[in-house]
Amino acid sequence: MAARGKVVASQITTFEHQEKHQFTPQEASKLLSDIRPKVKELIESRKAVERLHVEIERSNLIGFRTPALAEKAAQLDSLVDDLTGKIAELEDLGVEVKDLEFGLVDFPAERYGEKVLLCWRYGEPEVSFWHGRTEGYKGRKALKMQLIQP
Numbered sequence: 716m717a718a719r720g721k722v723v724a725s726q727i728t729t730f731e732h733q734e735k736h737q738f739t740p741q742e743a744s745k746l747l748s749d750i751r752p753k754v755k756e757l758i759e760s761r762k763a764v765e766r767l768h769v770e771i772e773r774s775n776l777i778g779f780r781t782p783a784l785a786e787k788a789a790q791l792d793s794l795v796d797d798l799t800g801k802i803a804e805l806e807d808l809g810v811e812v813k814d815l816e817f818g819l820v821d822f823p824a825e826r827y828g829e830k831v832l833l834c835w836r837y838g839e840p841e842v843s844f845w846h847g848r849t850e851g852y853k854g855r856k857a858l859k860m861q862l863i864q865p
Contacts, residue, residue, distance in 0.1 A: 736809040738822040740858055743833045743842040746808065746822075753805055754818045754837045760798045761815040767791045819852055833858065 738746075767787060774784050802812050805820070811832070813819040818837025824845065825831065834844040834855050844855040 735823045737825045738809070738833055739824070740833060740842050743822040743824075743835065746810070747835065747841065749808070750805060750810065750820060750835075751837070753801060754812075754820060757798065757801055757805075757812070757815050758818050758837060760794060760801065764791065764794045764798060767794065814852070817852075 821832035846854040
């Protein structure tokens with residue numbers, strides 16, 4: 716049993732250290748045709764989740780516990796499950812969903828041997844910004860095509 720546990724732990728460790736695909740700006744921009752409608756759905760779903768959550772919290776604060784409230788809670792759970800599934804679909808493409816309010820998506824890339832992220836916000840026509848792994852959206856810099864390597 717102990718040996719079996721070590722094998723599983725070893726497999727997990729190996730999996731965690733596998734390299735993610737490194738996108739070029741062209742690859743990332745090309746993928747936007749698939750990503751854009753999914754991000755739009757995520758933004759809309761997040762708004763619906765937030766509205767429903769506020770309704771439920773308001774009812775809880777004033778002490779209403781009705782069958783309609785239980786139904787709303789079940790609906791909220793379903794919406795959150797759907798949202799989680801949509802995020803997983805995007806992450807399966809190799810991208811990182813960063814912010815559902817603004818529709819921020821990052822694409823792993825490499826710049827002069829340094830791991831960076833190509834950054835796209837819903838509504839932008841193409842991927843034209845990048846930032847370091849720890850900088851985030853506020854650290855976005857204009858993308859100069861010649862600086863990013865595959």
